[in-house]
Amino acid sequence: MEKIFKKNICCIGAGYVGGPTMSVIALNCPDYRIDVVDVNKERINSWNNIDLSKLPIFEPGLDKVVENCRGKNLFFSTNIKESISNADIVFISVNTPTKLKGIGANYASDLSWIEASARQIAKYSRNHTVVVEKSTLPVKTAETIKTILNSSKEDNTNKKTIKGNKTFSIISNPEFLAEGSAISDLQNPDRVLIGGEDTESINLIADIYKHWVDSKRIITTNLWSSELSKLVANAFLAQRISSINSLSELCEETGADIEEVSKAIGMDSRIGSSFLKTSVGFGGSCFKKDILNLVYIARSQGLEKVANYWEQILVINAHQRDRFSKKIIDCIEKNNLEPKVLLLGLAFKKDTNDTRESAAIYVANNLLNSKIEIGVFDPKVNINQIQFDLSDLNENYDKTLVKFIQDPVSNISNYNLIAIMTEWDEFKEFDWQYIYSKIKKPAFIFDGRNILNIEKIKKLGFNYTGLGRK
């Protein structure tokens, strides 16, 4: 006999957020049925792959959660129509990239996928449906969704949008997970934010999280505060990275050590220690697009100074990538070396296979523009993705200058220079003594994540360049 579930949830979008988020909801709510749907058949097939190492997204612990729930109360499919029709709650977890053309181009979020999802919900839903914004959205997007859902009339008494015999409530429930620690972030969130207009729907969404999250950590706000808070959270996190990165340059000029400065200021409980690690620059699909979005919103409200303040975070981020690239290029020229660099890492941070907006891609592009050959190795990023990323930034990049390295250690004798781009633990654990014995001399390491022990590396004979320290 088929199991009767307490509630049916549909999630539109089986990406980095939809997949892990719904898997963790399924794990904690065996009494709910979760259908994750996507237009991308290939992605859905990967979610259904029996070989759990082939899931489309790599996140520590995700495979175990999927193994536990898939086929029981968690289903991945392209059956968008049927899943929406059966759902009491529909999460929208689709991509919201920066708009490339039209009004707000290069700043505002492109809401085409959100609008398409709203049209699908308007068409296929039955009875009352709670529509949840899980994607990160510009403040006031719920108005747009409402307009699409509510092509007829609005019942102002209970704030439910009505279309024919269908009713809708819109809730904002932004996701704060960090890639690389998505499963533990979802299992133990700092807070769950639920913004909405009607208490019944807010409670319905809160009930899901109450299966495993302490009620004190579930906070409710109005719709607009919730939408804006997500953008602001990302802007604050990125601001801390750009702040410390800007100071890494000052450290290099003054003899201060950025690691010591980070530690000294991070121990101040008013400041806190997280997001104070200097690096070649932040990446990921969210920080840049969310800041651009915030800048756009501020500018459209006539708040030019506010917009300029937040935009500066991106200026510093690009500057950090460029000055790291320049250190490598200058080294090759000054020492008259063969123009070849081995890049270790392409993912935007460790423990993820996501390369979107990775600083490594921008540095690779800078090196290629200077006619420097690059060897690229990342433990979780495949060749197709590397090719896609490089051509996405510059479709005419010189393909003859790019080598895909399967085993960096056995290839090391081709290089004088290594640049660490991602802080993968395995790079720290490499046998650097062996590498030094095989690498061409003179040997140079550019540590874009400050992960190596300078004393040990220098003692082996490497010329070491980190960020914000000598």
Ligand SMILES: NC(=O)c1ccc[n+]([C@@H]2O[C@H](COP(=O)([O-])OP(=O)(O)OC[C@H]3O[C@@H](n4cnc5c(N)ncnc54)[C@H](O)[C@@H]3O)[C@@H](O)[C@H]2O)c1
């Ligand atoms: N990646 C993160 O770490 C993160 C964290 C918090 C919030 N967010 C936000 O969550 C949202 C989703 O991000 P993501 O990284 O999961 O994106 P993603 O690109 O990995 O996944 C989005 C998926 O939605 C699918 N899709 C788009 N339109 C569809 C439609 N109409 N019907 C069915 N499927 C559709 C796409 O095919 C894609 O697989 C974005 O707004 C992002 O800003 C992302």
